[in-house]
Amino acid sequence: MIHRALSRTKLLAATTLLGIACSVSAAPPPPPDSVILSARDAVRTGRWADLRNFIPQASGHVLEAYPQYWLLNQQLNDMRVPPPEGDLRAFMERYPATYLAERLRGDWILAADRRGDYSTVIALERTATSTAQIDCAILRAHHLHREYVAQKAIATFSPGEACWTLYTQLVNDGALRWEDLAPQLRDMVESSVRDNELNNTRRMAEYVFDAPRRISFKAMLENPMVWLTRNNPSISTPIDRELVVLALGRLARSGDLATGYTYVERNWGSRLPAVDLKWIRSQFAYIAALRLDPAAKQWYREADGAALSETGQAWRVRMALRETPIDWARVVAVIDQMPPSMHEDDAWAYWRARGQGALGDVAGANAAMQKIAGNFTFYGQLALEELGQPVVIPPRAAAPTDAERRRAARNEGLARALALFDIGWRTEAVREWNFAISKMKDRELIAASELAYQREVLDRAVNTADRTRDEHNFDLRFVSPFHDELVAKAREVGIDPTWVYGLIRQESRFITNAKSTAGASGLMQLMPATATWVARKIGMQGYSASSVNDLDTNLTLGTNYLRIVLEDLNNSPLLASAGYNAGPRRPHTWRGTLSGPVEGAIFAETIPFNETRDYVKKVLSNATYYAALFSGEPQSLKQRLGTVAPQLVEQTAIP
Template sequence: MYRAKFATKWMVGLLFSAGALSFAVTPAVIAQTDAAVIQGNVGDQDATFLALRDASRANKTDKVEVLASVLSNYDIPSYVDYYRLKPRIKDLVAPEPEIREYLARYDGTAIADRLRNDWLLELGKAGIWNTFDQQYPLFALDDDTQLKCYALTSKALKGVNVADDARALLTTPKDFGAGCTDLIGTLAQNGQFSQADVWFQVRQAIESGYGGVARRMAPFMDATDAQIAQAIDRSSLVLARGPGADRVSHELFIIALGRVAKNDPSQAAAALTASADQLKASERSLGWAQIALPAALKLDPQAVDYWRAAQGAPLSQDGYQWSVRSALRAGDWKLVRTSIEAMPQPLRDDPTWVYWLGRSLMADGRNEQAQKLFQSIADQTNFYGQLSLEELGQKIVITESPALITPLELAPMQKNAGFQRAFRFFDMGLRFEGTREWNWELRKMTDRQLLAAAEFARQSDVLDRMVNTSDRTKVEVDFNQRFPSPHRDIMTANTTALGLDMAWVYGVIRQESRFVKTARSHVGASGLMQLMPATARFVARKVGVIGFTADQVNDVDINIMLGTNYLSMVLNDLDGSLPMATAAYNAGPGRPRTWRSTLPGSVEGAIFAETIPFNETRGYVKNVLSNATYYAALFERRPQSLKARLGSVAPKGFTISALP
């Protein structure tokens, strides 16, 4: 990409005199506009487009108009028009006919659906419900939690009882925004939510680290913002004061228990025990639940006792799941079962909890019921689908590839306008926009069409889209598409020299970068194996790379050499445990050692993986080892065991004789 180094006021002025713009442009506007002027060079046009995108995101309306006007012949007009209109969508500055004209002109495209999303958010915020209700069913992706909240608010204002739908929706405070706190307020004011419902939402928000969301609910309840703030920020003072005599004081005391437990669960437990006779049984259960979750996240062995004391308390999604994880670490299969059975049905249906419920039933001798649960998910090509298959006495194998994609099936993919836009964005380094365009086109495709789209991505050397597209098929599964192994010569040389399992390394790359050679994470990790700069320098020094520079990390040969060496280092440092080494690659080598040290004894690798307290690392370990099992099946052409790869994990120096 190139950015033009100059622009002349004469050329900008020419555009204005030709009637390209309909507003007065001052010298200040000209001065702030990027110096990229179109002279027939695609690189210059792309630079101007990127400047337009940045100006639109910053709501610099005048600058947007200047840049959009010099892109009148740009080859992606829908995005030029979108970025021109988007800043004026905010607070509904743009007139409705202009918005509707855009939606009609680009009907059926990903970016039109994105603009409708933007518009609906503003309509909901302004409470323009007639237009909102007319437009919301047309929002194809329907993936915005705030819009779902606004839709329920609109129904509630019309007298529809939406309390159950709201409780099912309001589970992730980080996604709430104004739309969801407004919904809670509406339901509290019209009697559909009780004070207990509102207090639950407050606890859930604080528990998740979103105290600001909790405080926005103060007008809807019988507590003040100042009281909630004190329970959050001066929780030790609230505990020292005791539960008090009224409902509000009890609720604030319970919140303070959770806040203190984040640093010291035993201190919070002592405070609750000392005040137990001042609380109702249901309040004591809530208090123990508030202590149990932070204790569980600390992998505190006492957490399982706190969860037992919390039985019957309404829990957040995290609470339900961590009550099971604590029981798994403690080997309490009865508590595993009762905790899963207490979950709301949608959460209980997750393959994770289907599998562990099956295991708890096996521990209770109810093998027939357990087998039915395993059978219900054994066809899924994920971590718990694979483990369930093994519980049924089978191993992980690669099924026969479907019929080859024909030129006739491939032709529509090559002509697909959305895919062409995706490639244009990828060429500009705009992976978010490119991925949105690509995925939009996949929504209604059959398995064969998905396989054809994946093949088109392969032929275009866009392997991440090949993998993600092929992953969507339900019946026809092409494992070669889902689990590609490019750069085999480089990989074989490095893994053979290090005695490293090549399937595991490919499993890491598939999870880290999806084979995007220039991938860069938000924290600065780079390349196929997503190496952090400091890690790359450390490994380069260890293996004797002379004159290593940071820019070399995106070179495929060097990236794989450094990445495989680092994997070998962490694997050797962690006693050859694949779950621990995989966790170390994601979270650093110190953390898995800490997590292992809190175990009561030897546990299955699957239990260690499921009870990792970092959400990202927990998912990462499960995905990498699932990937590695399929790669091994592809490479070795024989059945594989995920359980064998997981092995067991125990505290350092643990032996069976150490058990009491």
């Protein structure tokens, strides 16, 4: 003991002497984080003179570029003065191939577009941080340099200042006509529910209709039946007919579907061209599909030949899968009508292959399944099982070498991201991290993932490991922190720990203080009211809303809630996962719409909420991989999914 104490004393003395000797030539310490935090506060409060003063103070800090970027961005957007071109170029030269340099390039493109400096837009157009708005600004510049960009503009458009400006320019110059934009307006009418969506739809209508018809469009969007019955609108011209077609399509969102469908057929069926009538039917089919109304199946058949949106295409397939028995020839046929971009989706590749197999083309089905069976996704796993292979963990890649680890530790982009995580700026940190890994190869990705894991930035560890293509480390893809605590909590309430891990991986990516836009908190993303309800239900003593992010509290409440939902839904992990995300009442309702038993994969694919559908597939796929990791044994996703049979809708008091 004395010997060890003396050794430590000698080591401390030697270290101290070494520190004194090195201090003569050592570089000064970097500026404290407080400089960066103060600079950010100056931006928030508009104190630009103070921000200038912080820039030299930040020199040497890993985040030194940020105050400079904030000032340059402010100067770019000050339309009263010319942009500081010299300073902008100096920044991009000083910090080449960095996230902030590329972001500044995009900011400059948008500012130049607003200023009418189209030569600068074209000079800067090669950016690594492209967005729809930046692309629209670039297209406008090319249009004004007499290039044809109309079709690219339609493919690129997303509501936003630069894209609206591009459309205004193209319409005013006669490069886009109402006929070009009518299909886009139809898609927007189909999907508009929220106020911002409706506002964008009204704005798009300004390019299609003249002033009097715009008034009619706004009226019909609010109440299509009132507008139709009061105005007895004419369909004598193509533009007038388009207004009526939109009103009849919008009718699907108001009132009883069957009544509306009958009204269309009786009053307009013989007056409208078949192609327009089919599109109107497709709108009723789509809304019926979202309600899992069996009428959607027939209405989609009656709409065959209509020009459907990608959303409509997907729901036509989903409703075909819910037919009893399934008409596999139809499933294959409607998938074949999808655009090529949708054919690449694992979901449609899988269901088309299932159709091929059911129709007797086993070789073709197996070849199609083989193409997606290597993907570590929900449908990749199901494809493996269709080929007679269980779900297993791929061979683990060799650990990063010391040199690979050093390169990751010295990567300036990763260092900036980690510094941003350290000061709590998660949004900026994620952007820096994602930019830094965007061009990495497998070995670099594994080293970066390991670095994130060591720094306890678990969501980046997972997302980075997820990107590998040939070499994989599933211990990083499917991290299992808090193992002892989580397994104990899950077993205490009698649920599968691998399912809990699969759910947390999707819910929070293991961010203990994660908070959703809806207000859900912690690892297991508990809503405040739900957490309070569960705490009372299980008799938790001393619970308060402020403790919901505490690891023990969150796991206790989350696992108990999951067990309650599971028992309420016939011990089906599929239904319970849906209930955990969308509320337990909804799976009761969705199950009640079935006309017969369906395989779990069909039930999952036909969940009418986009978020919940994606969530359920990922949770159960995750759980299958966790089970394979923990047990070392092959697993079956199909077995987890099971079969869902129709059942009378039951009331549940679970929130």
